Amino acid sequence: MCNMRVAALMVGVCVTAHAAETMRIAVGPEVGEVSLSGKALSCGDDVDDAEFVALQQDALVLRKKGQALWLDDAALPVEAIRCRSANDGPMRVNGVNVQGDVVVMRGKAQLVVVNVLPLESYLQGVLGSEMPKTFPIEALKAQAVAARTYALNKKLEQYGQPFHLGSSVISQVYKGLEADDPRTREAIDQTRGQVLTWQLQPIEAYFHASCGGHTESGLDALGRDLPYLKSVPCPCSKLATSHWTLKVAPKELHPVAGGKASGLQVQGRSPTGRVRRVQVGARSVDAVSFRERLGYMRLKSLDFEVTSEAKDGWVLKGHGFGHGAGLCQWGSRLLADTGKDYRAILEHYYPGTELQVLYE
Numbered sequence: 341m342c343n344m345r346v347a348a349l350m351v352g353v354c355v356t357a358h359a360a361e362t363m364r365i366a367v368g369p370e371v372g373e374v375s376l377s378g379k380a381l382s383c384g385d386d387v388d389d390a391e392f393v394a395l396q397q398d399a400l401v402l403r404k405k406g407q408a409l410w411l412d413d414a415a416l417p418v419e420a421i422r423c424r425s426a427n428d429g430p431m432r433v434n435g436v437n438v439q440g441d442v443v444v445m446r447g448k449a450q451l452v453v454v455n456v457l458p459l460e461s462y463l464q465g466v467l468g469s470e471m472p473k474t475f476p477i478e479a480l481k482a483q484a485v486a487a488r489t490y491a492l493n494k495k496l497e498q499y500g501q502p503f504h505l506g507s508s509v510i511s512q513v514y515k516g517l518e519a520d521d522p523r524t525r526e527a528i529d530q531t532r533g534q535v536l537t538w539q540l541q542p543i544e545a546y547f548h549a550s551c552g553g554h555t556e557s558g559l560d561a562l563g564r565d566l567p568y569l570k571s572v573p574c575p576c577s578k579l580a581t582s583h584w585t586l587k588v589a590p591k592e593l594h595p596v597a598g599g600k601a602s603g604l605q606v607q608g609r610s611p612t613g614r615v616r617r618v619q620v621g622a623r624s625v626d627a628v629s630f631r632e633r634l635g636y637m638r639l640k641s642l643d644f645e646v647t648s649e650a651k652d653g654w655v656l657k658g659h660g661f662g663h664g665a666g667l668c669q670w671g672s673r674l675l676a677d678t679g680k681d682y683r684a685i686l687e688h689y690y691p692g693t694e695l696q697v698l699y700e
């Protein structure tokens with residue numbers, strides 16, 4: 341059942357427990373051809389109460405030809421088709437194993453693949469991709485609540501759209517059934533239906549790998565000025581993995597500088613010390629764009645110093661991995677190791693929020 345206090349403000353979404361639990365996740369980018377396999381596939385319209393027609397086949401191929409959607413050798417009179425395996429069994433779509441239904445629809449240029457599945461099943465495909473499965477159970481439970489809350493918030497934001505979330509690091513990493521694991525399943529089951537709320541709405545529950553010692557405010561990290569995304573201290577700075585060194589060659593910076601990159605200097609910092617702007621050659625660049633240009637995996641965070649300047653480039657020394665807002669995953673691990681439960685971890689990283697049971 342919906343929690344009525346929350347349901348009152350989730351107009352149109354929390355009409356029934358089933359509606360609240362279903363997510364639509366885009367699997368991969370648009371593609372020209374979709375291969376789908378399962379057991380005794382059946383297909384129907386892309387609506388929750390559609391009547392499905394048994395196709396008496398275990399595999400099919402969908403293509404876009406002109407403006408039409410084709411199933412094997414037949415043009416379909418619809419823009420989208422929804423398929424499932426017998427007894428809601430697993431399916432494989434373009435190399436990804438999933439549970440739930442698969443929708444294939446016409447996209448802007450090619451075909452969009454959308455996995456429609458219960459929120460709790462979706463979390464099984466997220467949790468093992470977003471946090472090491474070996475982390476303490478209370479850290480995994482905190483991550484489960486954060487991921488569930490993030491997903492519901494996005495669902496509200498994207499309500500009525502063809503899908504609510506993508507499957508890459510830009511949304512939450514979703515790897516279908518491959519990420520499923522007994523420990524992550526336990527963390528999801530033990531927190532079933534629990535979401536973090538602020539004024540009865542699911543919060544924007546951002547999270548990141550490691551903050552380096554202080555989380556960043558939502559405003560400074562992501563331009564989201566939210567009362568529960570404040571900078572808080574974090575124990576992760578004691579971990580060796582929180583500290584990194586990056587060597588940057590001048591030629592890497594030429595495209596950023598729009599010419600010869602003769603210098604690299606920090607121009608401004610946020611109150612937590614993260615870089616806001618950098619001077620690259622003759623050009624002043626926003627630090628978030630600078631990190632994007634260098635690559636999120638290379639320049640791991642904006643908490644860095646430019647420590648040396650030589651002919652062959654610069655050495656950056658920094659702390660943390662990620663944007664730094666909200667829950668710090670490595671910090672959660674350390675807090676769990678000192679006996680904090682998932683509620684205390686969530687209260688630490690999202691101060692002032694309330695944990696609510698949306699459904700049981």
Ligand SMILES: [Zn+2]
Pocket residue numbers: 550551552553554555574575576577668669670671
């Ligand atoms: Zn941290």
